[in-house]
Every structure is written in structure tokens, then in C-alpha cells.
Amino acid sequence: EVQLVQSGGGVVQPGGSLRLSCAASGFTFSNYYMTWFRQAPGKGLESVAKINQDGSGKYYVSSVKGRFTVSRDNAKNSLTLQMSSLRDEDTGVYYCATEDFWRMDVWGQGTTVTVS
Amino acid sequence: QSALTQPPSASGSPGQSVTISCTGTSSDVGGYNYVSWYQQHPGKAPKLMIYAVSKRPSGVPDRFSGSRSGNTASLIVSGLQAEDEGDYYCASYAGGDFVVFGGGTKVTVL
Numbered sequence: 335e336v337q338l339v340q341s342g343g344g345v346v347q348p349g350g351s352l353r354l355s356c357a358a359s360g361f362t363f364s365n366y367y368m369t370w371f372r373q374a375p376g377k378g379l380e381s382v383a384k385i386n387q388d389g390s391g392k393y394y395v396s397s398v399k400g401r402f403t404v405s406r407d408n409a410k411n412s413l414t415l416q417m418s419s420l421r422d423e424d425t426g427v428y429y430c431a432t433e434d435f436w437r438m439d440v441w442g443q444g445t446t447v448t449v450s
Numbered sequence: 451q452s453a454l455t456q457p458p459s460a461s462g463s464p465g466q467s468v469t470i471s472c473t474g475t476s477s478d479v480g481g482y483n484y485v486s487w488y489q490q491h492p493g494k495a496p497k498l499m500i501y502a503v504s505k506r507p508s509g510v511p512d513r514f515s516g517s518r519s520g521n522t523a524s525l526i527v528s529g530l531q532a533e534d535e536g537d538y539y540c541a542s543y544a545g546g547d548f549v550v551f552g553g554g555t556k557v558t559v560l
Contacts, residue, residue, distance in 0.1 A: 369548075378452060379488070379496065379539055381548035393547040429495055436484035436543040437501035444495050 336360035336440055338430050343445035350420050350449070356413040356430035356442050364388070364408040367433040370415050372447075374426040383415060384433065397423075420449045453550035454479065454540055461558040462530045470555045472523040472540030478550055480521035484543035487516060487525045490554075491536045499538075500525060527557070535559045 342354040356368070370382040383404040384393040392404050403416040413430055427446050431438040455473040462468040472479060472487075479485055485503045488496035498507055500516035503523060513528045523542070527534055540552040 378554045379541075379551045381551075384547060395548065431496075435502070436482075436541075436549050437486045437498060438488070438496070438541075438549075439498055439507065441495040441497070 338432070338440055338442035340428075340430060340442040340445045343428065343447050345448045345450060346420055348421060348449055351416070351418040352420060352447060354415040354417070354428055354430075354445055354447070356415075358411040358413070358432075361432075361440070363406075363411040368404075368406060368413045369431050369433045369438065370404060370413075371429045371431060371438075372424075372426045373429070373444075374423070377426070382428070385413070417447070420447075422449050425449045452553035453544065454542060454552035456538075456540060456552035456555045458553070459556045459558065461560055462527075463560045464530055464532065466530050467526060467528045468530055468557060470525045470527075470538055470540075470557070472525070472542075472552050474521050474523075474542055474544075474550075476521055478521075478542040478544035479518065479523050479540075481545075482543045484549070485516070485518060485523045486541045486549075487514075487523075488539045488541065489534075489536050490539065496539065530559055532559050 339357045369384040385404045401419045405414045427444045429444045430442040432440045487500040490496045504516040515526045537554045539554045541549040544550045
């Protein structure tokens with residue numbers, strides 16, 4: 335079964351750090367860009383960070399640049415988002431997803447991050 | 451404020467059709483064939499329903515279709531069913547590193 339299973343998340347104080355993980359199975363993980371999205375409570379979807387197939391290209395939205403780091407381990411079929419200097423506005427549900435030609439085919443189940 | 455504009459809500463009775471619009475500019479929706487639509491049920495992850503403006507992934511019912519006219523893309527749900535109720539988001543490539551999203555449309559089946 336093609337799936338992304340997320341872990342991590344939780345409650346953290348402002349200024350704190352958190353690590354999100356995303357484990358892939360059922361498809362060739364190394365073939366895909368991977369993107370992190372988030373959704374603030376009651377709000378829409380927002381791109382956060384993206385990494386290319388071999389990890390040599392990393393992209394961040396301006397609001398998280400310098401605070402978040404995206405990485406991947408293709409040998410372990412895993413994706414990570416390391417978040418630091420967290421702010422109230424980082425609160426939300428975070429999703430990992432495969433990205434192929436600007437479409438997101440497979441999504442993780444989501445994990446909640448609360449900065450308070 | 452979202453980059454793409456969607457109506458906040460839409461509704462229809464079972465069996466009817468509902469159309470959701472997604473208005474952008476020539477720099478996003480109107481400029482690239484990379485418009486996609488996502489369905490999200492409460493507490494669940496988004497699900498890809500339409501990509502490349504009008505293509506349907508395998509497993510998505512053919513009641514869902516997509517189109518575009520100028521800078522406005524549309525998602526049409528025909529033969530509305532109870533399970534179609536949820537939030538729908540459009541997304542488009544806009545020339546940068548990330549897709550841009552619409553603000554979402556809540557579809558209610560009356």
C-alpha cells in the first residue's frame with residue numbers, strides 16, 4: 335500500500351524546537367520531490383518546505399527560512415522537518431506529501447504542532 | 451489572504467451538480483497547465499481529485515471534472531453525493547518554488 339506515515343509533533347513553548355518525521359512505503363521514495371505543508375486551525379493549506387529527490391535542493395517559504403530544515407534519507411525512505419525558534423503562528427497540522435509536476439499525489443495523515 | 455480566490459461555500463442537493471471556481475492571474479492559473487484540486491474531509495488529509503487542470507487520478511469518480519477558462523479554473527462535481535461534502539482547495543504553479551493555494555470552499559450537500 336502506498337502511504338506516508340507521520341510522527342512527531344506535540345506541544346512546545348515559543349522559541350522551542352520540534353522534529354517531524356514522515357515514513358514512506360509502497361512506492362519508490364527516491365523518485366519524488368517531497369513537500370511539507372501546514373494548516374493553521376480553521377485555515378487553508380500553506381506550503382512550508384520542499385526537498386528534491388536526492389536532497390541536494392531544499393526550498394523554504396520566507397516565514398520559516400532560517401528556522402526550519404528539511405532533510406531526507408532515501409536509504410530509510412524517510413523525510414524529516416526540524417523546526418526551531420518556533421512561534422505561535424507555526425501552530426497547525428503539518429502534512430508531508432509527494433510532489434510530482436506540481437501535484438501532490440500522496441499525503442501523510444498529518445501531525446499537530448501546538449506552540450503555546 | 452490566499453493567492454487564488456475561491457468562494458467560501460457552495461451547496462447542492464443530492465444528484466445535482468456544483469461548480470467551484472478558482473480565480474487567479476495569467477501568472478498562475480492562466481499561465482500553466484498545473485492546476486490541481488484537493489478534497490479534505492474534517493480531520494483528514496487532503497486528497498488529490500484533479501491535476502493538470504482536467505486530469506483525474508485513478509480511483510477518483512468520474513463525477514469529478516476540471517476545466518479552465520482564462521485565469522479561472524473550475525471543479526465540477528456532478529451527481530452530488532453525501533460523501534462529497536467537505537472542503538475543496540485549488541492549487542496552481544505560479545513560477546516559484548511552491549504551488550499557491552486558494553482559500554478553500556466548503557461544499558454542503560443539502
